[in-house]
Amino acid sequence: MAQITHNGPYSWTSASGSGMAPGEEHGWSLAHGEFLESLSFTYIATAHPFSPVDQHVRLSVTSITSVTRPWGSPPEQIHYIEIQIRNVGTVTVTAYNLSVTEIQA
Numbered sequence: 001m002a003q004i005t006h007n008g009p010y011s012w013t014s015a016s017g018s019g020m021a022p023g024e025e026h027g028w029s030l031a032h033g034e035f036l037e038s039l040s041f042t043y044i045a046t047a048h049p050f051s052p053v054d055q056h057v058r059l060s061v062t063s064i065t066s067v068t069r070p071w072g073s074p075p076e077q078i079h080y081i082e083i084q085i086r087n088v089g090t091v092t093v094t095a096y097n098l099s100v101t102e103i104q105a
Helices: none
Strands: 003-013 025-031 042-049 059-071 076-087 095-104
Touching: 003 025, 042 059, 042 076, 076 095
Parallel strands: none
Antiparallel strands: 003 095, 025 076, 042 095, 059 076
């Protein structure tokens, strides 16, 4: 039976107030120690925008990339995932939550 773990939500809010304009992307890197324990997990990410009542806001998770690379001295292998979120709507996004689910078969 698969083990399912939900992580987050991780929050992003525009510090400058200018937000993420239509077509812009925002990236996340989540590394071992936050929740990545195994290379055998499958990851699912969803981005949940906060929206004023009168606006239709749309975000898309455009990629989830798994990375393993050497780090430190002496070098050891570290594993992390990179997640790209794109504003695919027509209005600027000023805040959203990111949720990541890991599934281990």
